[in-house]
Amino acid sequence: xxxxxxxxxxxxxxxxxxxxxxxxxxxxxxxxxxxxxxxxxxxxxxxxxxxxxxxxxxxxxxxxxxxxxxxxxxxxxxxxxxxxxxxxxxxxxxxxxxxxxxxxxxxxxxxxxxxxxxxxxxxxxxxxxxxxxxxxxxxxxxxxxxxxxxxxxxxxxxxxxxxxxxxxxxxxxxxxxxxxxxxxxxxx
Amino acid sequence: xxxxxxxxxxxxxxxxxxxxxxxxxxxxxxxxxxxxxxxxxxxxxxxxxxxxxxxxxxxxxxxxxxxxxxxxxxxxxxxxxxxxxxxxxxxxxxxxxxxxxxxxxxxxxxxxxxxxxxxxxxxxxxxxxxxxxxxxxxxxxxxxxxxxxxxxxxxxxxxxxxxxxxxxxxxxxxxxxxxxxxxxxxxxxxxxxxxxxxxxxxxxxxxxxxxxxxxxxxxxxxxxxxxxxxxxxxxxxxxxxxxxxxxxxxxxxxxxxxxxxxxxxxxxxxxxxxxxxxxxxxxxxxxxxxxxxxxxxxxxxxxxxxxxxxxxxxxxxxxxxxx
Numbered sequence: 003x004x005x006x007x008x009x010x011x012x013x014x015x016x017x018x019x020x021x022x023x024x025x026x027x028x029x030x031x032x033x034x035x036x037x038x039x040x041x042x043x044x045x046x047x048x049x050x051x052x053x054x055x056x057x058x059x060x061x062x063x064x065x066x067x068x069x070x071x072x073x074x075x076x077x078x079x080x081x082x083x084x085x086x087x088x089x090x091x092x093x094x095x096x097x098x099x100x101x102x103x104x105x106x107x108x109x110x111x112x113x114x115x116x117x118x119x120x121x122x123x124x125x126x127x128x129x130x131x132x133x134x135x136x137x138x139x140x141x142x143x144x145x146x147x148x149x150x151x152x153x154x155x156x157x158x159x160x161x162x163x164x165x166x167x168x169x170x171x172x173x174x175x176x177x178x179x180x181x182x183x184x185x186x187x188x189x190x
Numbered sequence: 191x192x193x194x195x196x197x198x199x200x201x202x203x204x205x206x207x208x209x210x211x212x213x214x215x216x217x218x219x220x221x222x223x224x225x226x227x228x229x230x231x232x233x234x235x236x237x238x239x240x241x242x243x244x245x246x247x248x249x250x251x252x253x254x255x256x257x258x259x260x261x262x263x264x265x266x267x268x269x270x271x272x273x274x275x276x277x278x279x280x281x282x283x284x285x286x287x288x289x290x291x292x293x294x295x296x297x298x299x300x301x302x303x304x305x306x307x308x309x310x311x312x313x314x315x316x317x318x319x320x321x322x323x324x325x326x327x328x329x330x331x332x333x334x335x336x337x338x339x340x341x342x343x344x345x346x347x348x349x350x351x352x353x354x355x356x357x358x359x360x361x362x363x364x365x366x367x368x369x370x371x372x373x374x375x376x377x378x379x380x381x382x383x384x385x386x387x388x389x390x391x392x393x394x395x396x397x398x399x400x401x402x403x404x405x406x407x408x409x410x411x412x413x414x415x416x417x418x419x420x421x422x423x424x425x426x427x428x429x430x431x432x433x434x435x436x437x438x439x440x441x442x443x444x445x446x447x448x449x450x451x452x453x454x455x456x457x458x459x460x461x462x463x464x465x466x467x468x469x470x471x472x473x474x475x476x477x478x479x480x481x482x483x484x485x486x487x488x489x490x491x492x493x494x495x496x497x498x499x500x501x502x503x504x505x506x507x508x509x510x511x512x513x
């Protein structure tokens with residue numbers, strides 16, 4: 003799970019305690035394949051599409067989506083990573099530190115960007131990412147792909163491709179890991 | 191490993207390399223990489239310090255440090271207030287303390303101080319509620335210069351542990367030498383000061399350095415040859431017979447530069463006097479990373495400004511972000 007998610011949950015520190023497994027590793031694989039098909043269907047192929055994974059939780063999912071798209075379409079798709087920390091709106095409210103490198107493979111101007119993250123929660127990270135992408139160029143469009151949409155949006159943002167819609171309580175945690183997706187909470 | 195400076199509670203200042211330990215330095219250099227990436231964007235600006243105001247308090251001439259800080263602040267969307275001694279109330283006899291308290295009363299978040307007296311930034315930090323960054327105080331310290339030098343050297347040499355750096359020239363009058371002797375030795379490098387006896391401080395006890403008067407004897411072993419400017423404006427009396435003789439004895443001539451190993455870096459804090467501490471041709475060789483130092487200076491200063499003013503480390507009792 004991204005450290006960002008952990009901090010957003012507001013719990014001071016602690017360990018993640020899983021209560022239910024909501025997706026198995028196989029469920030996640032199937033969802034990745036379906037989302038790859040949806041991306042290709044909606045954009046009429048992979049031409050002009052660039053996949054950008056959000057640091058750090060979305061990077062793994064982005065590379066899986068890109069691999070799935072390549073497997074279906076047979077052509078390579080540009081893939082990058084983005085750290086939107088510098089564009090966040092909660093400076094001064096909590097410690098904020100850039101987590102990892104940004105690597106945008108090409109000028110995004112005129113491209114269709116598929117922004118990828120593991121969990122969509124308040125939408126604030128996505129808002130920051132939209133700002134960040136625009137400092138690299140002006141994409142033709144930006145689409146959003148997430149493995150889990152857990153609700154509780156604080157901004158008018160919605161995903162275009164969703165692995166699973168998962169109703170949660172605000173204080174719960176969603177953990178996307180190698181074994182699938184778990185729902186639980188942070189224990190002090 | 192502890193990060194003594196980063197983990198310290200309360201308002202933070204960057205006054206001296208002595209305040210930082212190796213872990214602090216490594217974290218700042220790692221953070222610098224994130225900010226170097228910002229400079230490569232087509233719009234190199236992030237809103238991280240939006241709404242913050244930084245005042246420049248420069249009592250000494252400076253071109254590159256001031257422009258570098260200014261660029262760093264603008265890339266972080268901070269507002270800046272300029273203060274230059276020539277056109278201020280200092281000419282009417284206002285003391286440093288009154289000037290600082292006046293600026294402070296306007297509501298600022300950071301002060302970047304350059305002053306001819308060692309310790310002036312420390313004094314400023316006592317009088318102001320803002321975060322204070324030392325941009326050079328007398329012969330004492332210039333921490334952001336050292337950080338950008340460490341970043342540049344680390345970028346090329348990967349790890350500074352066990353590397354050998356010579357700092358050559360006017361050690362006595364150089365805050366850069368004092369900062370880098372500390373900075374490079376904290377990172378595990380071996381530091382040798384090279385200068386004629388007249389340009390070495392009289393008391394070197396406790397410095398983590400070796401000293402020689404003969405540049406030629408260590409040239410082959412060096413990973414970094416760091417040249418200092420002859421600070422003619424600070425030297426009260428003749429300390430070398432002539433600049434020509436200094437160049438022959440201590441300058442990095444073409445013949446000496448040829449003897450450096452292939453991976454060795456030639457560094458200089460600028461402004462350089464070609465033909466004095468460095469031969470004109472040597473400064474343009476690929477091994478000379480002097481313009482790279484300037485470019486990295488902006489990224490390092492962004493990292494420092496962000497840590498002090500934007501990271502939230504001072505307001506929240508939560509240190510996991512710097513784990």
